[in-house]
Amino acid sequence: MANVLILGGGFSGVVAAERLAQSLAEEHQITLVSRDRSFVFYPGLVDVAFGKSEPSDVSFDLRDAMLDRRIRFIQGEVARIEPDANKVLMARGEVEGVLTYDYLLFALGRRLATEEVPGFFEYAHHLLTIDSAVEFGAAIKSFSGGRAVIGQCCGARLPVPVYETAFALARLLESRSERPRVTIVSPDPPGYQLGDSAIAHALRTTLEDHSIEFLSEFPVERVTPETLISKNGHNINYRLLMLVPPFRGSAVSRTLQPTVGNEGYLNVDNTMRVQKCDRVYAAGDCVNFTGPKMAHMAVHQAEVAAANLALEIAGREPSVTYSHELMMVIDEGGPGTLFIRQDLSESDGATVKQGRFWSWAKWIHDKYWQARHS
Numbered sequence: 507m508a509n510v511l512i513l514g515g516g517f518s519g520v521v522a523a524e525r526l527a528q529s530l531a532e533e534h535q536i537t538l539v540s541r542d543r544s545f546v547f548y549p550g551l552v553d554v555a556f557g558k559s560e561p562s563d564v565s566f567d568l569r570d571a572m573l574d575r576r577i578r579f580i581q582g583e584v585a586r587i588e589p590d591a592n593k594v595l596m597a598r599g600e601v602e603g604v605l606t607y608d609y610l611l612f613a614l615g616r617r618l619a620t621e622e623v624p625g626f627f628e629y630a631h632h633l634l635t636i637d638s639a640v641e642f643g644a645a646i647k648s649f650s651g652g653r654a655v656i657g658q659c660c661g662a663r664l665p666v667p668v669y670e671t672a673f674a675l676a677r678l679l680e681s682r683s684e685r686p687r688v689t690i691v692s693p694d695p696p697g698y699q700l701g702d703s704a705i706a707h708a709l710r711t712t713l714e715d716h717s718i719e720f721l722s723e724f725p726v727e728r729v730t731p732e733t734l735i736s737k738n739g740h741n742i743n744y745r746l747l748m749l750v751p752p753f754r755g756s757a758v759s760r761t762l763q764p765t766v767g768n769e770g771y772l773n774v775d776n777t778m779r780v781q782k783c784d785r786v787y788a789a790g791d792c793v794n795f796t797g798p799k800m801a802h803m804a805v806h807q808a809e810v811a812a813a814n815l816a817l818e819i820a821g822r823e824p825s826v827t828y829s830h831e832l833m834m835v836i837d838e839g840g841p842g843t844l845f846i847r848q849d850l851s852e853s854d855g856a857t858v859k860q861g862r863f864w865s866w867a868k869w870i871h872d873k874y875w876q877a878r879h880s
């Protein structure tokens with residue numbers, strides 16, 4: 507019997523647990539450990555902020571969902587890993603002390619490095635928890651003119667909610683017959699993180715259609731009550747501010763792989779095995795790949811890791827490989843909605859499509875995903 511421990515109850519942890527429950531015989535034990543009892547469907551948080559979804563639409567109870575699939579769920583905080591002893595040390599929660607494993611899947615996501623931007627917590631809104639989306643929603647309701655600034659800090663690696671928030675805000679102000687004054691700030695040019703000139707062109711045109719200003723080369727340094735200040739000496743005043751903070755790998759990563767780089771993301775091979783660690787895999791925002799960090803990548807990586815774990819448990823060599831592909835919908839709320847697909851491991855150009863259909867497709871995909879997994 508193998509004892510498989512999965513750390514993290516986000517997209518990658520949940521999908522890996524489900525795949526393993528389907529592929530492994532019942533004698534094997536699968537345990538999912540996570541800090542919170544709720545799964546959060548992050549792509550739905552822009553809709554929560556704009557009142558198009560309720561908080562209960564974008565989360566579900568992990569313990570109930572896992573029980574249905576014969577997966578043991580433990581709520582608790584992972585403090586460190588001792589890979590030489592096959593042990594995970596828990597800081598608090600339902601288990602205090604040690605959990606052991608035969609195989610480990612690390613899926614603890616990213617850490618928000620808000621401490622790198624003074625004033626972030628005091629003055630900026632963000633969309634990284636359900637509560638913060640609700641608070642931002644209240645600020646949107648009471649926003650009565652002036653400039654709205656929406657942006658990414660250096661290392662944020664999450665462009666979709668920035669564009670979707672700017673589009674939703676512009677549409678809201680247009681519907682109130684107000685002149686939208688929406689500015690996106692970014693350390694990079696439009697579409698840069700998405701990696702292709704066709705994407706940049708399509709985004710630029712759609713932003714212009716809504717009179718959304720794009721300020722590139724604006725690496726956020728700090729936030730004051732009315733002004734956002736960049737590292738290269740520029741200032742912009744705001745009445746409403748939403749920022750995506752810098753991301754870093756989980757602090758627990760270093761206990762597994764002391765050589766992780768400055769950003770703290772784990773190095774894996776193309777089977778999603780953590781380099782230089784036997785019987786340990788990783789998937790999702792915590793791993794070190796180029797480009798933005800997205801849910802569909804986390805899901806694909808989790809599927810690959812689960813397939814290879816099952817092969818290893820059966821005494822075979824891991825042989826399923828991950829290809830790093832970008833696929834996303836940036837919902838403009840109408841015909842400007844963009845579908846983007848690009849293989850980030852090849853130099854081929856991106857596929858870019860635009861139309862209202864993609865807005866519906868994203869909505870249907872999101873609802874299907876939540877219903878299937880909850």
Ligand SMILES: Cc1cc2nc3c(=O)[nH]c(=O)nc-3n(C[C@H](O)[C@H](O)[C@H](O)COP(=O)(O)OP(=O)(O)OC[C@H]3O[C@@H](n4cnc5c(N)ncnc54)[C@H](O)[C@@H]3O)c2cc1C
Nearest residue numbers: 514515516517518541548549584615790791799800801802
């Ligand atoms: C506002 C927003 C909009 C987005 N929109 C899109 C989109 O449109 N399309 C798209 O593809 N992606 C989108 N994303 C990105 C997507 O949500 C992430 O890529 C995805 O959540 C990554 O999944 P993950 O499992 O790696 O990490 P997470 O979902 O972050 O899960 C990590 C889990 O680990 C747990 N955890 C962390 N540390 C510990 C610890 N020490 N002990 C115990 N548990 C711990 C956390 O509680 C969490 O359950 C969006 C993200 C946000 C925030």
